[in-house]
Amino acid sequence: MDQNTRNDLLQLFREKLNSAMTYYLETCTRCGICTEACHVYASMGQVKHISAYRHEIVRRIYKKYFKARGKVWPSVGEAKELNETALEELYESAYSCTGCRRCMVYCPFGIDTQMIMSIAKLLLIGAHSEPEILTLLADTSIEKGKSLDLFKESFMEGVKKLEKDVVKKWKMEAGETAIPMDVVGADLLFVALAGAHSIIPTAAVFNAAGEHWTLSFFEAVNFGAFVGDPTRTQLILDRILNEAKRLKVKEVCICECGTAFRVMKQLAADQPFKVSSITEVHARYIKSGRIKLDPSKLNGPVTYHDPCQIARNGGVFDEPRYILKHLTNDFREMSPEPKYNWCCGGGGGLVALGEDTLDFRMKSARVKADQIKTTGVTTLVTACENCHTQLNNLNDHYQLGVNVKFLTSMVADALMQ
Amino acid sequence: MNEEIKVDKTLDLKGLPCPMPILKTSRGIKEVEIGQVIEVLSTDPGSLADFPSWTRSSGNELLKTDQSGEVTKFYIKRLV
Ligand code: SF4
Ligand code: SF4
Secondary structure, eight states, X not given: OOHHHHHHHHHHHHHTOOHHHHHHHHHOOOOOTTGGGOXXXXXXXXXXXXXXXXXXXXXXXXXXXXXXXXXXOTTTTTOOOOSHHHXXXXXXXXXXXXXXXXXXXXXXXXXXHHHHHHHHXXXXXXXTOSOHXXXXXXXXXXXXXXXXXXXXXXXXXXXXXXXXXXXXXXOOOTTOOSSOBSOXXXXXXXXXXXXXXXXXXXXXXXXXXXXXXXXXXXXXOOHHHHHTOHHHHHHXXXXXXXXXXXXXXXXEEEOSOHHHHHHHHHHOTTSSSEEEEHHHHHHHHHHTTXXXXXXXXXXXXXXXXXXXXXXXXXXXXXXXXXXXXXXXXXXXXXXXXXXXXXXXXXXXXXXXXXXXXXXXXXXXXXXXXXXXXXXXXXXXXXXOHHHHHHXXXXXXXXXXXXXXXXXXXXXXXXXXX | OOTTOOOSEEEXXXXXXXXXXXXXXXXXXXXXXXXXXXXXXXXXXXXXXHHHXXXXXXXXXXXXXXXXXXXXXXXXXXXX
């Protein structure tokens, strides 16, 4: 690595050093409490996957370039040069961490490994060594924001074709639109994943609740956040913020996508609208009697997998359980305390990398598979697209024999007309 | 229907949700030569927004979109 590149990367590092980050980098006492907390280490037993080891790789670079002792006398502070080998180590650490933050719940100092890994990811992006497929997907999303006029008509036409399936789940009066789009003054903007499976059931529930809603032109998922690029993350988010402001909605509701929800909640705090997850909205409809569910649709024991970004990192624990109480009388908790739930092993962009990460995803989530098996359920419910894909893969790989379902689809299928 | 477009490879991505059509297409297009054309079949409505944006951001050319049936067909010329 030449000196100019190193200087550029160190500048990126410096930009990340706010007070929280400095605290995280200076505080770890190596007490080891977080060791068993990471599902990757607990499943595979390799030291390089221990949470504290992951941040030590970043910390050594910090010591060398940003701490007085490291600069003068590198060997004492275990300072480490930023070079090609360091980049390889950073890659291994950062893209095998799902950002689930389970380790943070255990750490007595609340050290946020996911945040420290964001330095690693930023340096890798600066060195053009990130998984390029994630950047490609992020750039496609950004381009979409710039060229709405190019696809607006054809997308609306494509969405129109889904309306007959929405009406099958919830009948409507003649003249009503099953999937409204581009409605100025709507109360709620729903940001889906662009697939039919994400739009159809949710549309039926909105219509059943008599919601004044409109479907976003953009997909919720934020590939910029997966790759760890703050600039791309913001540009992808801006598409939705601008649409919400243009339509003057009061609420932006994010579909079953954990990362999209966390990013929107954290980065859109000062907006003139409220941000909700679809799970919170559905719980609200049930509470206020706007929808009624038929509990006889579901047979056998049921458990719920809390998506890390919605529960531990997004604060939504009670609502999915409240909804499930209306769908089954045999609900079983997976973990005695939901905040300690194991990650599914698919976050941080690993699922989006598809087949390339399948082997690692299966090996590193063995503890998750064991946890599911112990519940003895036949239905495994979740509220995140990434988790759903990963849990399905685990179901096949470990022959768990469960039916993996989206909470939203279950609500839509149990609607009482 | 497409007498004017000569297709060199077809990718059948029916039933795959977002982002799979884009992921598979960005890999699949590498299997034809620059200047050749792939036909992509998709049932995901998101593809109608994704493909025009992906071809622009990746530097390839979307020659035509045919959404007359249940399955949408995209004709993409590899330029890079
Ligand atoms: S629990 Fe916290 S302080 Fe202890 S080793 Fe892990 S990160 Fe460091
Ligand atoms: S955030 Fe999750 S995956 Fe990353 S080190 Fe902590 S426990 Fe492991």
